[in-house]
Amino acid sequence: xxxxxxxxxxxxxxxxxWPALHADERDPVDLAIIxxxxxxxxxxxxxxxxxxxxIRAALRRYSTHLVAPGSPNSxxxxxxxxxxxxxxxxxxxxxxDPDSESGEREAAAxxxxxxxxxQLVVMLxxxxxxxxxxxxxxxxxxxxxxGLITIDAHHDLRDGxxxxxxxxxxxxxxLSPQRIVQIGIADFANSRAYRxxxxxxxxxxxxxDELHDRPLRDVVAEALxxxxxxxxxxxxxxxxxxxxxxxAPACPASIPGGLQAHExxxxxxxxxxxxxxxxxxxxxxxxxxxxxxxxxxxxxALLVLEAAAGLAQRxxx
Numbered sequence: 001x002x003x004x005x006x007x008x009x010x011x012x013x014x015x016x017x018w019p020a021l022h023a024d025e026r027d028p029v030d031l032a033i034i035x036x037x038x039x040x041x042x043x044x045x046x047x048x049x050x051x052x053x054x055i056r057a058a059l060r061r062y063s064t065h066l067v068a069p070g071s072p073n074s075x076x077x078x079x080x081x082x083x084x085x086x087x088x089x090x091x092x093x094x095x096x097d098p099d100s101e102s103g104e105r106e107a108a109a110x111x112x113x114x115x116x117x118x119q120l121v122v123m124l125x126x127x128x129x130x131x132x133x134x135x136x137x138x139x140x141x142x143x144x145x146x147g148l149i150t151i152d153a154h155h156d157l158r159d160g161x162x163x164x165x166x167x168x169x170x171x172x173x174x175l176s177p178q179r180i181v182q183i184g185i186a187d188f189a190n191s192r193a194y195r196x197x198x199x200x201x202x203x204x205x206x207x208x209d210e211l212h213d214r215p216l217r218d219v220v221a222e223a224l225x226x227x228x229x230x231x232x233x234x235x236x237x238x239x240x241x242x243x244x245x246x247x248a249p250a251c252p253a254s255i256p257g258g259l260q261a262h263e264x265x266x267x268x269x270x271x272x273x274x275x276x277x278x279x280x281x282x283x284x285x286x287x288x289x290x291x292x293x294x295x296x297x298x299x300x301a302l303l304v305l306e307a308a309a310g311l312a313q314r315x316x317x
Contacts, residue, residue: 006060013084015305016059021090023113030087030315031308032118035094036107036130036281042163044252047288051297052094052124054287058294058301066309083305086312095133098126104133111137115233115278120311122304125283127163128156128239135170135235138279143170147179147227147276151267152239153186153208153258155194157201163284166237167203177201179230181223183267184208184242184259208242208258216263220270224277233278236271238264238303240296241284250289250296261299265306272310273317280307 006014021032035052042048064083083089095110097103107130114121115138123134131150139146148170150156158164171177181204198205204226206219227234241251244258259267271277282300290296 015062018089021092029090031089032114034092035124036126038126038129040099042127046286048127048286051287107133108136121279123281128283131166131237134281138235143175145230145232147234150237153189157194228276234276235279269306269310272307273313
């Protein structure tokens with residue numbers, strides 16, 4: 001993405017640039033952000049570890065103002081919402097070496113500390129390997145009564161240790177597959193063997209084609225009911241390669257026919273608006289492979305803001 005000087009206007013404050021969150025502090029915050037720059041174990045060549053910094057830079061292109069959803073009068077001043085005023089947001093920096101086994105454990109511990117202080121932890125990836133420390137940090141070792149929702153074209157049930165295995169690894173770590181929902185699974189993006197594995201485990205799969213015919217709000221309600229059935233925290237994995245390749249060219253595995261940007265943005269906001277959702281990761285964007293206009297990274301930055309908007313809606317209600 002090309003670098004340009006951004007205009008400065010005191011009447012148009014920019015998103016991002018939130019204060020640092022230090023580990024030795026204990027004050028609560030509403031939204032905590034942490035980068036989890038995984039990439040070393042990716043099945044596809046990627047420099048996704050450079051993406052957290054790129055997302056932070058792209059946030060500066062946006063404001064924190066929105067028209068609050070659900071207002072009876074979307075044109076009235078009472079419908080306006082400014083995220084920086086509605087939420088306490090802080091940035092905990094990046095986890096160190098999350099691709100190694102020890103680094104992954106440390107990242108999970110960092111995320112657990114953030115989850116103890118924040119209503120919602122947003123994790124900037126990194127490839128999809130970050131979902132393992134993300135879910136473990138939000139739910140704790142053993143995963144107890146936790147649930148998982150993935151917005152992803154892929155099952156991520158592969159053997160081994162890679163960005164194609166986080167769901168399988170979490171099941172082996174104790175997450176009940178009965179509380180896993182996968183939204184956006186696509187044709188020609190998975191194998192029969194892994195589809196059978198998902199079926200045998202009892203994972204709920206909502207195919208990409210279903211999203212053509214079902215209201216997204218109904219899909220979200222079903223997913224939350226299943227993932228939240230244990231009464232514990234729900235982690236959401238937002239894999240941006242679920243999007244159409246024209247929308248997400250910087251995702252190595254994105255394919256034509258995926259979700260549109262507005263669909264992924266709506267799903268993210270609606271899920272973050274639910275109090276059961278305590279963690280959300282944004283995965284599989286390689287900022288160094290983006291188009292000149294930076295469209296994929298800009299979408300990832302907007303997903304951070306959509307998550308914040310959902311949280312603001314949650315706290316307001």
